[in-house]
Amino acid sequence: MSSSYHFQSQSYAPSAPEQPPYSNYHHTSSSASSSFPPGTPHDVIRSFQMVDRDRSGFIDERELQQALSSGFHHFNLRTIRFLMFLFKSPNLPLTIGPKEFAALWSCLGHWRGIFERYDKDRSGKIDPLELRDALYGIGYAVPGSVLQLLLSKYGDGSGRRVELGFDSFVECGMIIKGLTDKFKEKDTRYTGSATLSYDAFMTMVLPFLVSYD
Amino acid sequence: MSSSYHFQSQSYAPSAPEQPPYSNYHHTSSSASSSFPPGTPHDVIRSFQMVDRDRSGFIDERELQQALSSGFHHFNLRTIRFLMFLFKSPNLPLTIGPKEFAALWSCLGHWRGIFERYDKDRSGKIDPLELRDALYGIGYAVPGSVLQLLLSKYGDGSGRRVELGFDSFVECGMIIKGLTDKFKEKDTRYTGSATLSYDAFMTMVLPFLVSYD
Numbered sequence: 001m002s003s004s005y006h007f008q009s010q011s012y013a014p015s016a017p018e019q020p021p022y023s024n025y026h027h028t029s030s031s032a033s034s035s036f037p038p039g040t041p042h043d044v045i046r047s048f049q050m051v052d053r054d055r056s057g058f059i060d061e062r063e064l065q066q067a068l069s070s071g072f073h074h075f076n077l078r079t080i081r082f083l084m085f086l087f088k089s090p091n092l093p094l095t096i097g098p099k100e101f102a103a104l105w106s107c108l109g110h111w112r113g114i115f116e117r118y119d120k121d122r123s124g125k126i127d128p129l130e131l132r133d134a135l136y137g138i139g140y141a142v143p144g145s146v147l148q149l150l151l152s153k154y155g156d157g158s159g160r161r162v163e164l165g166f167d168s169f170v171e172c173g174m175i176i177k178g179l180t181d182k183f184k185e186k187d188t189r190y191t192g193s194a195t196l197s198y199d200a201f202m203t204m205v206l207p208f209l210v211s212y213d
Numbered sequence: 214m215s216s217s218y219h220f221q222s223q224s225y226a227p228s229a230p231e232q233p234p235y236s237n238y239h240h241t242s243s244s245a246s247s248s249f250p251p252g253t254p255h256d257v258i259r260s261f262q263m264v265d266r267d268r269s270g271f272i273d274e275r276e277l278q279q280a281l282s283s284g285f286h287h288f289n290l291r292t293i294r295f296l297m298f299l300f301k302s303p304n305l306p307l308t309i310g311p312k313e314f315a316a317l318w319s320c321l322g323h324w325r326g327i328f329e330r331y332d333k334d335r336s337g338k339i340d341p342l343e344l345r346d347a348l349y350g351i352g353y354a355v356p357g358s359v360l361q362l363l364l365s366k367y368g369d370g371s372g373r374r375v376e377l378g379f380d381s382f383v384e385c386g387m388i389i390k391g392l393t394d395k396f397k398e399k400d401t402r403y404t405g406s407a408t409l410s411y412d413a414f415m416t417m418v419l420p421f422l423v424s425y426d
Binding site (some may be wrong): 085094143149152153155158183187192194196197198199201205207209 | 416
């Protein structure tokens with residue numbers, strides 16, 4: 001059986017994008033900053049601290065939306081909840097601490113780099129072919145039928161050609177990458193096929209389902 | 214390997230709930246009515262025709278929301294889109310015709326019966342234990358960890374105990390039933406374990422992902 005996805009040796013380590021520092025913000029040594037992983041860029045720490053006004057060390061969804069607006073994009077709350085579910089600590093309520101924030105920021109920087117590289121006409125939108133190329137470029141050769149199924153969720157329902165802004169692109173990318181990576185963990189011999197127990201199947205899939213409000 | 218889900222012989226054929234007829238509505242023989250499956254109750258046909266004002270034979274999401282309000286519940290648009298994706302014809306735009314409407318109505322009637330049976334305290338809400346019992350009652354023995362993962366998507370993020378209204382209950386039920394049924398199709402010997410190709414895995418899962426707007 002041949003595999004539909006590629007297993008390139010290409011590293012998928014997320015890289016933090018470079019951000020301008022917030023010139024009016026003076027770094028303080030709060031308890032939150034001490035929990036950031038060593039080497040976290042100062043502007044990431046500052047973005048967190050600017051929204052974590054009560055210095056609790058945790059931020060909720062609106063604070064996260066605000067923090068990410070400064071560095072990336074004003075994500076809609078649905079995307080924010082999707083990101084929180086993917087990045088929050090398991091078995092904890094839906095909040096993001098310094099470690100999760102640093103990981104999320106770094107990951108978004110990586111996706112922004114991909115978005116900019118494949119948005120060849122600089123339209124600020126990724127079309128289906130650009131999405132396919134982008135995923136292929138990072139090692140995911142996704143069958144056209146699978147991409148079509150995913151993209152059908154992003155249109156207005158008319159069947160017209162879909163174009164993805166950055167937030168939908170991030171969602172699509174993380175869904176494909178996340179599900180494919182989970183599948184690959186079970187396909188240790190890279191045959192393109194995996195044997196899953198019912199529990200493992202459900203546990204793999206449910207985190208990617210809709211984030212409700 | 215033992216199976217986590219049951220395979221009761223119990224039929225899961227959806228049954229149409231009884232609805233009072235709309236006394237002010239006079240049945241007309243439009244082209245839409247002729248496409249309803251034989252035996253479709255008149256009130257179902259009437260509900261469709263009342264919202265299909267242009268007699269196109271297809272209704273969009275707001276018309277579906279209105280049609281279902283009369284018989285069931287004022288579903289929020291997220292649930293409506295989720296239902297449309299599950300019931301629409303494959304490879305067609307996101308619209309619902311008479312056949313799909315009749316199937317959806319019948320299915321919702323079935324879920325309403327379950328909801329009422331397991332909402333033992335008549336609170337209008339289903340709690341996690343009632344949900345587990347309801348799913349078990351229709352033949353789905355879902356592991357606690359799987360239900361917990363699903364329900365974590367429905368809370369306010371605080372980790373507090375979740376209670377499901379009818380629309381969230383319908384979504385949860387259809388997600389569990391839908392994914393489990395798809396898994397069972399691949400687990401033909403009922404071992405609780407299935408071998409899936411990557412394409413099959415993705416194609417099984419993606420229809421249950423968030424319905425975007």
